[in-house]
Amino acid sequence: MMSRDSKDLLVDVDNLKAYYVTRLYGINRIVKAVDNVSFEIYKNEILGIAGESGCGKSTLLKVLLRIIKPPLFVYDGSVNYFLQDKEYINIISLGEEEIKSLRWKLMSYIPQGSMNVLNPVRKIKNTFRDFIKEHFKEEFEEVNINKLIKEHLESLGLPSEVLDLYPHQLSGGMKQRVTIALSTLFKPKIIFADEPTTALDVIVQRGVLQLLKKIQREEKNTIVIVSHDMGIHAYVSQRIAIMYAGKIIEIADKREIYTNPLHPYTKYLINSLPRIGDKSYKASIPGTPPSLANPPMGCRFHERCPEAQNVCREQEPLLEDVGNNHKVACHFVKGGKL
Numbered sequence: 001m002m003s004r005d006s007k008d009l010l011v012d013v014d015n016l017k018a019y020y021v022t023r024l025y026g027i028n029r030i031v032k033a034v035d036n037v038s039f040e041i042y043k044n045e046i047l048g049i050a051g052e053s054g055c056g057k058s059t060l061l062k063v064l065l066r067i068i069k070p071p072l073f074v075y076d077g078s079v080n081y082f083l084q085d086k087e088y089i090n091i092i093s094l095g096e097e098e099i100k101s102l103r104w105k106l107m108s109y110i111p112q113g114s115m116n117v118l119n120p121v122r123k124i125k126n127t128f129r130d131f132i133k134e135h136f137k138e139e140f141e142e143v144n145i146n147k148l149i150k151e152h153l154e155s156l157g158l159p160s161e162v163l164d165l166y167p168h169q170l171s172g173g174m175k176q177r178v179t180i181a182l183s184t185l186f187k188p189k190i191i192f193a194d195e196p197t198t199a200l201d202v203i204v205q206r207g208v209l210q211l212l213k214k215i216q217r218e219e220k221n222t223i224v225i226v227s228h229d230m231g232i233h234a235y236v237s238q239r240i241a242i243m244y245a246g247k248i249i250e251i252a253d254k255r256e257i258y259t260n261p262l263h264p265y266t267k268y269l270i271n272s273l274p275r276i277g278d279k280s281y282k283a284s285i286p287g288t289p290p291s292l293a294n295p296p297m298g299c300r301f302h303e304r305c306p307e308a309q310n311v312c313r314e315q316e317p318l319l320e321d322v323g324n325n326h327k328v329a330c331h332f333v334k335g336g337k338l
């Protein structure tokens with residue numbers, strides 16, 4: 001078990017509320033995609049964020065990256081990035097120009113589909129050049145740009161021949177590696193990856209995840225990886241936060257999550273993982289996640305929970321520390337047992 005110190009803190013998310021507000025036929029509809037979320041992200045770790053589709057994972061990433069555009073609004077809370085010692089900035093209150101100066105250097109982003117990043121009609125080297133010129137034109141002289149790109153690709157173990165190719169000439173896995181190279185060009189302290197391998201087959205997935213692990217090991221930076229796939233988290237994440245219906249309901253080191261899951265929802269997620277030689281019946285989670293426009297009172301999981309009692313229908317459980325760097329939001333977990 002890794003012990004955590006405040007000096008290792010990189011991002012402190014406190015009481016965050018981020019809602020989509022849309023208006024249809026004159027009626028406001030509020031989707032509480034991230035609702036009162038608090039957690040910490042540390043230096044030198046790979047944090048996984050898991051949960052079913054629609055539980056708010058991508059919205060949380062958008063806010064952590066300060067990509068907040070209507071209909072998404074932040075209603076409350078702070079996202080403090082610790083720069084040096086005790087100095088920190090709340091990115092929610094920064095202006096657009098200040099955020100621009102931090103993006104790709106302090107925080108960077110690997111999006112879901114590499115095709116959204118790589119321009120299909122530009123050679124890879126030109127995509128890199130465009131990127132550098134757009135974001136950092138004053139900082140690099142023309143002669144140094146090619147050297148910077150080549151050296152970076154080599155450090156990631158990618159062949160520099162890809163620079164002369166167009167995206168359609170690369171395999172899916174190579175395209176995603178090139179996207180990762182682009183996102184890490186300026187050695188960001190924290191990289192957010194949103195389902196970075198969803199479109200790839202399993203063997204190719206592994207290669208891309210290995211590249212992310214290598215970057216983290218060598219740079220000692222932080223990677224936050226969002227995926228609905230608990231198999232991916234088992235392979236790559238060191239600590240895992242489980243989201244359900246706009247909330248973090250459990251967070252712990254990977255080993256704890258897989259060997260001692262405490263929230264009934266996490267137990268379902270873990271039990272649904274196939275294991276070699278295990279022929280037992282895998283129960284799927286009954287029901288569907290609640291609407292985030294009209295979430296249920298009390299615990300948001302109570303309608304699907306086999307353990308639910310009256311208190312679960314009436315009172316919302318808080319995310320509480322149960323020891324071992326393990327926090328869980330369930331009325332029936334006290335001292336680590338349900």
Ligand SMILES: Nc1ncnc2c1ncn2[C@@H]1O[C@H](COP(=O)(O)OP(=O)(O)OP(=O)(O)O)[C@@H](O)[C@H]1O
Nearest residue numbers: 020031033052053054055056057058059060071292
């Ligand atoms: N632009 C939008 N306008 C209104 N509601 C939105 C918008 N984008 C997302 N939502 C809603 O916010 C909630 C959280 O969505 P989000 O994409 O963050 O979840 P997710 O866990 O990342 O799911 P997925 O893996 O499917 O992307 C969902 O109910 C979704 O329908």
